[in-house]
Amino acid sequence: MQPIIKIEGVGKTYASGFTALKAIDLEIRRGEIFALLGPNGAGKTTLISIICGIVNATSGKVSADGVDIVDDYRKARSLIGLVPQELTTDAFESVLNTVSFSRGLFGKPADPAYIEKILRQLSLWDKRNSKMLALSGGMKRRVMIAKALSHEPSILFLDEPTAGVDVELRRDMWEMVRGLREDGVTIILTTHYIEEAEEMADRIGVINRGELVLVEDKHALMQQLGQKQLHLHLQTPLETLPTSLERHNLTLSEDGALLTYTFDAHQETSGIAELLRALSAQGIDLKDLQSRQSSLEEIFVSLVKGRSE
Amino acid sequence: MNINGIRAIYLFEMNRTRRTLMQSIASPVLSTSLYFIVFGTAIGSRMGEIDGVGYGAFIIPGLLMLSLLSESISNASFGIFFPKFSGTIYEVLSAPVSPFEIVAGYVGAAATKSLIIGALILLTARLFVDYSIAHPLWMLGFLLLTALTFSMFGFIIGIWANDFQQLQVIPLMVITPLTFLGGAFYSINMLPEPWQTLTLFNPVVYLISGFRWAFYGISDVAVALSLGMTLLFMLTCLGLIWWIFRSGYRIKQ
Numbered sequence A: 001m002q003p004i005i006k007i008e009g010v011g012k013t014y015a016s017g018f019t020a021l022k023a024i025d026l027e028i029r030r031g032e033i034f035a036l037l038g039p040n041g042a043g044k045t046t047l048i049s050i051i052c053g054i055v056n057a058t059s060g061k062v063s064a065d066g067v068d069i070v071d072d073y074r075k076a077r078s079l080i081g082l083v084p085q086e087l088t089t090d091a092f093e094s095v096l097n098t099v100s101f102s103r104g105l106f107g108k109p110a111d112p113a114y115i116e117k118i119l120r121q122l123s124l125w126d127k128r129n130s131k132m133l134a135l136s137g138g139m140k141r142r143v144m145i146a147k148a149l150s151h152e153p154s155i156l157f158l159d160e161p162t163a164g165v166d167v168e169l170r171r172d173m174w175e176m177v178r179g180l181r182e183d184g185v186t187i188i189l190t191t192h193y194i195e196e197a198e199e200m201a202d203r204i205g206v207i208n209r210g211e212l213v214l215v216e217d218k219h220a221l222m223q224q225l226g227q228k229q230l231h232l233h234l235q236t237p238l239e240t241l242p243t244s245l246e247r248h249n250l251t252l253s254e255d256g257a258l259l260t261y262t263f264d265a266h267q268e269t270s271g272i273a274e275l276l277r278a279l280s281a282q283g284i285d286l287k288d289l290q291s292r293q294s295s296l297e298e299i300f301v302s303l304v305k306g307r308s309e
Numbered sequence B: 001m002n003i004n005g006i007r008a009i010y011l012f013e014m015n016r017t018r019r020t021l022m023q024s025i026a027s028p029v030l031s032t033s034l035y036f037i038v039f040g041t042a043i044g045s046r047m048g049e050i051d052g053v054g055y056g057a058f059i060i061p062g063l064l065m066l067s068l069l070s071e072s073i074s075n076a077s078f079g080i081f082f083p084k085f086s087g088t089i090y091e092v093l094s095a096p097v098s099p100f101e102i103v104a105g106y107v108g109a110a111a112t113k114s115l116i117i118g119a120l121i122l123l124t125a126r127l128f129v130d131y132s133i134a135h136p137l138w139m140l141g142f143l144l145l146t147a148l149t150f151s152m153f154g155f156i157i158g159i160w161a162n163d164f165q166q167l168q169v170i171p172l173m174v175i176t177p178l179t180f181l182g183g184a185f186y187s188i189n190m191l192p193e194p195w196q197t198l199t200l201f202n203p204v205v206y207l208i209s210g211f212r213w214a215f216y217g218i219s220d221v222a223v224a225l226s227l228g229m230t231l232l233f234m235l236t237c238l239g240l241i242w243w244i245f246r247s248g249y250r251i252k253q
Helices: A044-052 A073-079 A095-105 A112-121 A137-149 A167-182 A194-200 A218-225 A272-281 A296-308 B003-019 B021-046 B055-086 B089-094 B099-128 B136-160 B164-180 B195-201 B203-216 B223-247
Strands: A005-013 A019-028 A033-037 A059-064 A080-083 A155-159 A186-191 A203-208 A211-217 A227-234 A250-252 A258-264 A286-293
Touching (some): A005 A044, A019 A044, A019 A211, A033 A194, A044 A059, A044 A080, A059 A073, A080 A137, A080 B089, A095 A112, A095 A137, A095 B089, A137 A155, A137 A167, A167 A186, A167 A194, A186 A194, A203 A218, A203 A296, A227 A272, A258 A272, B003 B021, B003 B099, B055 B089, B055 B099, B055 B136, B055 B164, B099 B136, B099 B223, B136 B203, B136 B223, B164 B203, B195 B203, B203 B223
Parallel strands (some): A033 A186, A033 A203, A155 A186
Antiparallel strands (some): A005 A019, A005 A059, A203 A211, A227 A258, A227 A286, A250 A258
């Protein structure tokens, strides 16, 4: 199937000489939720701004649904909705006016019923006559989303959608994003909350220092790069690690009550059976044991660190 | 053509005008009325006629031009500067609107507002002095052309300005002096040489002269020259705006 967004060799060097992006190639699949992960200043917002027409690329080209975003900007942009990172709003406008303005700006005829529907979905209907300056940060964020959805886009960019948003609103937003995906909207979100990508995304792209470090299916990524750890809680604390156990990849906690065994989940043998036999031979009894997979956050930190070293 | 987009920008700007009615419409009308009271009625009654026109009536085109220029510039410059300043311009840049449509929306609204103010000033003037309009269609033509041209000029200033001070500097330091020295309150024939020749380098002279001709059939410079200069200034503004959007100057990185 044709990708809904195709980015080919897109680079950006600012007038100051700073290179924000180095020849990015990326394809976004129709109907997916794609999370673009990266530390601050990695180039996430620059990439989004180029696709949305706010920043001119220095090189490369982008197409949205097969349409070039520069040559046929009208068609391309009418497909795209953008929720920017900054809460920039017209302070003195009412919620209803500012959302209706967005719809008109994107060339759609007025449709009060549709605007009402979005405002209700985002729990903004009661606030429709409030001025923007009277709203809380979370409410403003909702208005920004309503503005982006006002022209019924099939691609939605969410730049750091939950930055500075409380837990409840964050959950609401995730719910809403899932609902949009069910309606067939493709969603690209940037975040540095790994939890968000882990919770929401189908695929993940990691960007660092203007380079796309990797693009991977979320589950595959976690499997491929996930190190597993086995925590062994001991019946009686050990003072030191017995020498016969040193060849296993073990660490002993300070109180001596917990052994941590780190292994690669994708090796043919995990070495667990061997380790357990060795422990039993040493007469070490276990109280409890649990295994856990490293989170995306840990994967991410190791990736970004590995690249910058 | 994205007509809905133009309409959205235009109505948004007109809505801003409505919200700030006192500042945007009442205050220029009030200050012009003060000029009429002081120069037209109080001082004007002791002045002789200029080219056969009473002084109170003589200054109407100049005063109208003074308001038209400063209001067009400040409306249009603020209209585009503020979204740039607050960051809401992201939406206009990411929308399927062409540069022409953006300009049509912002400049159209600013020019409309200037024309409303112009009409109100003309009506207000009626309360103080008696005047007639010799060429009403030409008067309307000059009014429209000037409002559009200087709204475009304001749009350019709004794009160029990086802060509120820069936004004000051109209208205050350049346009107001040029208008006062451009024959708003006198005929340039009353000036001694070399000022009479030097003043011809002031573009506002042509605007006021042409406008006054439309009112009373008298002018300091040929009407065709006035019209030509106004059109030239309009084309210069159009060219600059075209360049701004082409290069992304101060709006796109």
